[in-house]
Amino acid sequence: MRVIGIETSCDETGIAIYDGQRGLLAHVLYSQVALHAEYGGVVPELASRDHVRKVLPLLRQVMVQADTRAVDIQGIAYTAGPGLAGALLVGAAIGRSLAWAWGVSAVAVHHMEGHLLAPLLEDNPPDFPFVALLVSGGHTQLVRVDGVGRYRILGESLDDAAGEAFDKTAKLLGLGYPGGPALARLAAKGHPQRFHFSRPMINRPGLDFSFSGLKTQAVNSVKQHLGEHVPSSASTSDDDQVRADIAHAFQDAVVDTLTIKCQRALSETGLQRLVVSGGVSANTVLRQRLRDMVDTVGAQVYYPRLEFCTDNGAMIAYAGYQRLRAGQAEPLAFSAMPRWSMHDLTPP
Numbered sequence: 001m002r003v004i005g006i007e008t009s010c011d012e013t014g015i016a017i018y019d020g021q022r023g024l025l026a027h028v029l030y031s032q033v034a035l036h037a038e039y040g041g042v043v044p045e046l047a048s049r050d051h052v053r054k055v056l057p058l059l060r061q062v063m064v065q066a067d068t069r070a071v072d073i074q075g076i077a078y079t080a081g082p083g084l085a086g087a088l089l090v091g092a093a094i095g096r097s098l099a100w101a102w103g104v105s106a107v108a109v110h111h112m113e114g115h116l117l118a119p120l121l122e123d124n125p126p127d128f129p130f131v132a133l134l135v136s137g138g139h140t141q142l143v144r145v146d147g148v149g150r151y152r153i154l155g156e157s158l159d160d161a162a163g164e165a166f167d168k169t170a171k172l173l174g175l176g177y178p179g180g181p182a183l184a185r186l187a188a189k190g191h192p193q194r195f196h197f198s199r200p201m202i203n204r205p206g207l208d209f210s211f212s213g214l215k216t217q218a219v220n221s222v223k224q225h226l227g228e229h230v231p232s233s234a235s236t237s238d239d240d241q242v243r244a245d246i247a248h249a250f251q252d253a254v255v256d257t258l259t260i261k262c263q264r265a266l267s268e269t270g271l272q273r274l275v276v277s278g279g280v281s282a283n284t285v286l287r288q289r290l291r292d293m294v295d296t297v298g299a300q301v302y303y304p305r306l307e308f309c310t311d312n313g314a315m316i317a318y319a320g321y322q323r324l325r326a327g328q329a330e331p332l333a334f335s336a337m338p339r340w341s342m343h344d345l346t347p348p
């Protein structure tokens with residue numbers, strides 16, 4: 001079975017083709033970063049309009065790359081939620097229209113299920129069951145995964161997601177959008193001992209997270225050391241060093257907290273495989289610290305390749321393939337779920 005995946009939930013247009021026998025045949029990604037940069041964040045209406053412009057040209061491109069014609073396709077998978085309503089509707093409308101025109105099945109994919117299954121696209125994928133840490137801009141979750149669609153959420157963020165906390169702290173430090181990678185670059189220049197931020201909720205039992213307090217600690221450190229004003233281009237090199245030191249302390253606290261909770265999740269479930277996915281899983285300090293942790297507890301950690309940590313079409317094509325293979329498909333009327341809990345997912 002050959003499946004097209006369409007991802008349009010936020011600011012990335014991703015299209016891919018996955019083949020049950022030959023694996024991932026091709027994938028293309030168009031990022032809207034430049035479009036939203038001048039506004040300091042994603043503007044939903046601009047995102048929707050840009051997806052409308054990009055989906056079909058990218059689809060043609062990926063079909064040429066994969067040497068695939070319409071008659072070779074058996075299914076269309078598209079991200080149905082969670083995400084921005086207008087952006088989701090673009091993928092849903094085009095996905096279902098194509099499925100109708102080509103007489104094939106369509107399947108609505110949960111964006112976080114896409115992230116969760118992304119490491120299975122790599123060589124030596126993990127066997128089920130495993131613990132998954134999903135760390136994106138909208139979600140931070142620890143999930144016990146017993147198979148496709150067999151998910152139990154062990155813990156999640158009670159306020160900001162890890163990526164959201166990265167983005168907000170980056171903004172505070174005068175970094176542009178998207179903030180996560182920029183903050184990580186700045187943190188690399190920071191002194192480790194200058195500031196120490198707390199590790200939220202590690203002394204309480206359970207696997208939930210809270211990251212909004214770290215943002216407040218960053219705000220207080222900025223006020224105390226740099227005054228009321230967000231650092232500007234007029235800032236001195238001393239100020240630049242303070243910003244780097246704050247970025248370092250912030251990243252260290254997030255990474256440590258995630259690592260402690262992953263270790264706890266492995267210990268509480270008795271599982272020895274950890275899968276880490278979503279935009280923040282591209283963070284090299286997090287990747288290294290989790291590697292060190294699993295080495296000490298005798299477990300293994302699995303990541304998607306860097307380009308599949310953040311949003312992409314390949315993970316949607318793969319998740320859709322798994323569900324279509326299990327016989328799941330929907331009528332061609334469609335809906336999009338801007339809010340959609342993984343609690344509601346059932347096995348295909």
Ligand code: KG4
Binds near residue numbers: 278
């Ligand atoms: O999974 P994703 O592409 O989109 C969502 O589903 O939200 O994740 C985007 C998030 C953003 O918050 C971004 O700042 C963060 O992932 N991110 C990073 C890094 N790369 C992306 N955060 C920390 N370090 C990075 N290297």
Ligand code: ZN
Binds near residue numbers: 111115278279310311
């Ligand atoms: Zn995502």
